[in-house]
Amino acid sequence: MRKNFSLLLGALLLLFQVGIAQTKVSGRITAKKDGASLAGATVQVKGTTVSTATDENGNFSINVPANRSVLRITYLGYKTVEVNVANAGSIAMEDDASDMTEVVVTGYRTQQKKNFVGSAGNIKGEEFASMPIASFDQALQGRTPGLIMRASSGQPGSSGSAIIRGRGSINGSTEPIYIVDGIQIAAADFAQINPNDITNVSVLKDAVATSLYGSRGGNGVMVITTKRGGGGKTKFEVEAFTGWSTFPTFRDYRLMTTAEKIEYELRRGGTSLSGYDDAELDSLAKINTDWEKETTRTGRTYSVNASAAGGSDKTRYFASVNYFTQEGSVRNTGFNRIVGRFNLSQDAGNFSFGLNTSGTVSDFQNTSEGNTGIGTPLNAGIWTNPYEQPFVPGFYNAAGNFVAGGSVLTRPRIAESFQPIPTTDLFWNNNNSNDLRFIAGANAEYRIPFVKGLSVRTLYGIDYRQFNSDGFTDRRTYNGGFNPRPTSGQFTNFRTSSFARDFFKSQRITWTSSLNYMKSFGEHTIDAGAYYETVDLKTASSGRTVFLLQSPFQNEAGATINGELLPRIRANATEAALESYFGLMNYSFKNRYFVSANIRRDGSSRFGADRRFATFGGIGAAWAMSDEAFMAGTRSWLNLLKVKASYGTVGNQEGIGAYESQGTVSGRSQNAAQGTVIATPANPELQWESRKKFNTGVEFALFNNKLTGGIEYYNEVTENLFLPVELSRTSGFGTLTKNIGSVRNSGVEIALNYDIIRNKDMRLSINGNITFNKNEVVKLAERDSVVSGSVIRAIGKPVNSIFLVEYAGVNPDNGNAQYRNLDGTLTETYNLTQRRIVGNQDPTYFGGYGFDFSYKGIGLNGQFSFFGGQDLFNNERNNIENPDYFYDNMNADVLGEWQKPGDITNIPRPDNEFVATTTRFLENSSFTRLRNVTLSYTLPTKLSTAATLKSVMFYVMGTNLFTITQFRGRDPEFAGGISLTGAQYPAMRTVQAGIRVGF
């Protein structure tokens, strides 16, 4: 260490020797557009080889020889500026209308896209700022290649699920990590950021780009940068919108009407309807309830956002507040949120420091989803018979128990089908939660004055989340029946209501410190850093359930505490930590040859003492070929041609339990005594998953930067996969996670943008991106395939392949279901050995495309996203086509089931043995969706100035207006596995109108 330090000093001394007969000139370079600092801009003394680069904050200082007086400043994507040294204090650079203005933010570091040797996608804040989606992460869908972003639910406020460059793990996590202004936050917190606060989202993909996050970056990294003040006069902006959301009607099947259902039940026989006389049947036939209508509505959305940005040359700030409220399209669901943010940075001589803070309060009102439970309103909304009614006078005895024996019209809780009716559980039970999030990061930098370019930095950040939920379960509902009952006293065996209150807290502290050195000498620029980082994640939860007997209260105030009705308590806590040492180096020569390298040593508390630390590293290079002399002839049409490649390893430790390597012994009480039980055996050999990532690509800009884009190829192999190895059950355990097996993702990403028209009054551009991903299992533990339910992991096939027997229609002679054997022959016997791979959970290609048109003040833009080559088992159809479920409502298709020899149909006779797990319910879930379309009008400056305003814009926007798909369920967008179990809350369709004013 000491030796290295003297070498460094030696190098510095050499640099000092050039200082003869020179004037030192310093200044700061910013973007004219928004006042942002431009880091890494080249400042050259015109006519010499003397040059330097700006630092993080756009500052530079250069020694100008006595006979020179003009500085030439170049920065890719900006128009080259030449200024006299006398005016060099503050230089604003103008946009060059090309996507090369983009910067890649890798956390601490901001690099010009041109210099960047890694692979990263960029999404600008304005692309999603006003979308009426409570979780803005979903708005990223289709915006950048390589990112699979799918909503797991349309429930207001629920977060999406992201996968970058394919599913790289089987048992471990596949979620990328999220970094806001250098601080790691939870995926759920990411979804709740105020989208209006964001300037940029970078999606980091390869080993070089993610190198700052080696211990965590295996699944890719999403880096979010929030807005900064520009300095100067304060700019205010206020935006408000209101929207209308509806429950989408994508579903491509029809449920039976009352008449059809009664006829069908009587045809099948055996339900209570068979015992009804004609008068009773007639009164039944008069009821025709549309259960979807009873449980859904048009939800309203309102949002207001206000921000202020400004400061001085030393101080910059940005402050904002956002209020968002959304009613769900399912009744009794909704969401509202308030987010406040304050970002501040201050320069003080050689010190600079800053603070980025945001606080969020969200309230959720949810309903149960994603299950086949009969007490789940979203299920019952489909299944409930149309001849049943939402609310009819109740018949309860004193104990609150349902009294059997009434006619159909007097059965309120349990319908004729023995199913709960959906409205009671939806309206009488509550499921509320309240979320408080606080993200704060303090950073400080000290530029060591006597060694130019050397600085010490530290960043301390906290991501804090406090989640409180409470739920009331009414004694009169289906779910209320499961509450305990008193076994003695006045109210023996009476039903009770229950109230549960839960508290969850998570706190992640990231502390990163580094020694950095940035220096340009001649045509060389180096930028290097040595880092030490710790991440500590603590969670704690506690909760209780109390029972209420005959109480007017719906919370603890009404709790009955004795006998069987003692409160239930629960609590848990975990902690996991990471410790990393790493070094990074970026080097550029002649501003056209670039090399980046990194090496790191990461330790995780999740692993046993011997396996805790692992070493990862990567290297990459890029060449801006178009800047070479021999390319001079092409400059008239080729503005940029850059080739790049990188290779490296990255680790993953997410997806296993915090204490999995140690084994866990839990507490368990039995017979009123407290005991212990071995929950998981010790697993001391567990170690890091490692990803080997290769990336190569070209970036180009053609025809005066009108056509820009890039093509990349990647090949990522995960080794030492966390794989559940099947144990002999005679050990007492099912599986044990081991580091066995390997998965590969390889693919091609293409992104293009074309400015068709670009003039003063009119702009029209189109953009598109597509990713082709091939996911395959390379190695498994000791065998070629592992089957679990209807999922197979087989060598050479995608990770979660769907494994089913092929359904081959109905034999017209006897109405039996037919299945196709592996040899192609037909059989009427379902046989597990005849399963084959019939589908794929994840898309093989996906992307998005859009257009952006403006004419004077009028703007129109639209964005589509698409997913192809993916399949989904539509269990929701099973729930309404299984002939055994005929006492509930069914798909009207079932009326066409086989009834007599010769019937040609796809639905077998009802008494044929029914097997759901065949290809009968497997559907292609590929889709294209108009994610967003906006029409806007900006008042001419003359008018807005007259109103003493800087800018005024009106707009209308539609979200999820239409979807093209062959999938027959409510929504093909689903991230929850191979089977759409049931009770899906589909993505809402929203139309909104808004206004944005700047002053």
Add this chain to the structure above:
Amino acid sequence: MKTLINKGFLASAMLVAVLSGCKKDLELSAPFALTPDNVFTDLASYQRHLTGGVYGQFASADYYNGFAGVATELLTDNCYETLESLVNFNQVHNWLYDAADRQRAYFTSMFLIHYNAIHQANAIITNIDQVKAENERFYNRVLGQALAARAIAHFDLLKGFADHGDRNSTAPGVYYRRDMKLDYPSRNTVKEVYDGIYADLNQAIQLLGNVDQAINTASNRGSIDIWGARAALARVALHGKDYQTAIQQSTLLINQFPLATRAQFPGIWNDGNAVEQIWNIVNLSGDPGAFPSAEIMSFRANRNTFGILPDLIRLYDTTGFGATGAGNDIRFSSYFFLRNTSPNGNNNWGLRKFAGKASAQDNLVNYKVFRVAEQYLIRAEAYARTTQDALGSADLNALKTARINGWVNTPYAGTALIAEIARERRRELCFEGHRWFDQKRTDRVMNRVLTGTGNPNGGVQVSLPANSHRWIWPIPEVEIRANKQFSQNPGY
């Protein structure tokens, strides 16, 4: 130059200070869990593991509070699947199960949970010698229960997953697990498994005969004491046709535990008393999975998944039931209730046995593993099968006299005795998890209506042929897939 170096040192000193300030310890332990390495310290810690690990797993919803208890009965001719079940049981109920066990995963879960209970017992058995010196009679108390538990769990596996009707059979049994390894063993023979069960139970009886304090009280029978171990051995011996041992052990138990009076009898089923009970699973409000009969008749969901078949109802002497009281056979009103009369005029009977504590009807009640009534029937059968019909008939009549108002002593002999003992076992022990295994170990007859008709009387009759491979349950597919050494039962 000198200043430069000094300031350089200052800078690096600053960095070192910053870095050492945030040095992170990666040696973390769970605040809400122990590890297998540190859980055992003294005899009391082994006692705690017996409570949570062994008895806790016995009480799980996949063990005695589930398919290894009342729910096994849904395979039998005692009940039929109603429409209220949502037809979620038809494959199991109608004996269409296979190794994939795709409908309710009963076999898969119980195979795992039984071995998990064995693992918890082995954690005690293989380590407890380290602290034997602390108190040898306390040691006996803990180790004795662990050994008995290990034997009982293996027997529960054997009677389901193997052709177990002969103590000395060389047919494949299950694996007798005596260690805590995560290895891949092959099956022991039925004889080897019985050998293990006998050895463990005999050692348990010996240890539990010399303990520092009583394991159960008169009102709380929640642990396996010496009587529990003897009851297990008597049951095991009957199944293995070792009638001498069965008679020997059941005699000791019959002498120890009186039968309930007619007045006491209902109290057995609502936990009003612990009469006749040798070992039960204590279920308390708040315990996970403490609802032994919920799969058959859920009072909490108001859902009668399985109705009682008329064939069983007709077995009882119900004279006087209803208007005037409980009826001649005291068991009937404790076991069943008239749930409703369906539109087609049928009486639909539901299961009241295990309805709840006191007068509550919420399925929360103790599960009775061993009752002395079973011991009467074990001894009666053992006598009958060793041509001691008079003694067998006497035991049978003793039980009937206790249960049936005005029962007149009736001598039985020969096949009539055997048949009446079988009927009495059904009357007495229905929905205590015996019927399936009784038919399996004897004549293998099982007939009833096909599910899904909602009508206990009419409909299509189905039967499970005596030669069906489904009398022996499938080894779960997951085991066969993981463990190539473990052979599948024929037919799957």
